[in-house]
Amino acid sequence: MSERRRGELVDAALSYVLIGLADGSTYAVAGLGISLLYQVTGIINFAQGDFVMLGGITYAVTAGAGAPKIAAAVLALTVTAGVGALMHVAVLAPARKAGPDRLIILTIGASLLLQGVALMVFGAEQHPAEPFQENGELRLFGTFLSSQYLWCAGATLLAAVAVWLLLHRTGWGRAMRATAADREMARLMGLSPLRMGLMAMVVAALLAGLGGIVLAPLQPPDPTVGVPLGLKGFTAAVLGGLASPFGAVAGGLAVGVVEAFVTGLVSSGYRDSIVYGLLVLVLLIRPGGLTALRKTARV
């Protein structure tokens, strides 16, 4: 193999990693919300991707109608947080006695409902949004990337740090972690698991809204983008062990990189099958996630 050919291969590999990390950061944000809600309530929210979709479309439509970007973003966050709260109060809370597995089915129902509502309100077409910065293109290792990906990565990092701080440095976070560890004991100490669940849901929805906003300029959202995002976010959260915000982020980045390599080296047609195959493999071999090296002792 010639020096030149080798150099090209390295460049190609680096560009796959780069594109993968960029796409992966969007899965990471979705995974972050899924893992947060799971930690506090034991529920996997399959509507998380639809919250991303909702945030993205609301942002794109509002900004497209001429509103300032900041105002459009605030509105998008408000809408997703509101829908998250509504879903908890109207769907999950009344059915809380059903147990986590049936609640998971309810989140799938909520996902379908959200898609239907979005279809009626916004129509089936894609809603493009302008990038946050004009003519922002970066050239890294021979690959051109929109500067919007930097916003994506920044938002993901910010979100992960914020979630970690919320859980580990605030009284509410302490109460959420306690509820996750031992619901009955939490109730005996005067905590309300329902209120904790509502808080986790609203935070998860806000994260999804944020993800939708930074993603909208890259992939113009339509009502159907939520489901694959949710499934990949779920894959990210499971890869990360469903236990820590940074695990979910690492999982999301890993999914993105795998996707980029499969698309580049094999074919984009196999992309999803390989990613979901990975999910099945992890669930079979390491249900605790790749990063779960040891289990916390329970006595």
Next chain:
Amino acid sequence: MIEPLLRVTGLVAGYGRIEALHGVDLVVNTSEVVCLIGRNGAGKSTLLKSIAGLVRPRRGQILLDGREIGGWPVQRRARAGVATVPEGRHVFAPLSVHDNLLLGGRGQPAGMLAASLDDVYTRFPRLAGRRRQAAGTLSGGEQQMLAIGRALMAGPELILLDEPSLGLAPRVMAEVAEIISALAGAETGVLLVEQNAEVAFRVARRGYLLERGRISASGPTRVLRGNARVREAYLSKD
């Protein structure tokens, strides 16, 4: 007549179609440790859970400071001053010792919280040395101390202790027993549920014997100690 801290009258409770308590009367006053002894399945835990609010009573009254609390949800009873140290301790394993204690004192103003923390760490110096450690990594005795300390953080009126000696080595058990006898204070009463009557009689001055959902004997523990039934079934013969 002054109302006692806790008065339970004619309590009937159970799970599903099974009735575990068939009319129980019991009183706990402030500044006393009262023990409830009985075999496995006698209904001891059901009684504690009914007082804490995890089991809804079917009939009868539960009065705390003269107020009927039998219909209140768990959280409201906790806020009203009922603290539970459940069987198996149930510390929040992944959280640090310090975080466990902070949760116990949730909602208190900063000054009071600091004072409560000081008090607990002085009472349990072994916890002070491990405040950053995850609660799940503590020994059984230390977890029991943490569960008790966490209950104390709330400044409770009534402390419900469920089988604190369970699974502890005799030496540690003696240490925990000493801690429990020091729990009752000017504004606090303790209801101690124990299978191990030796331990219970060492720390409580008054006690009840619960058999198949009914109180079959009660009185000062020195009298109960002499009760033929108690001697036969609950105390070693030597």
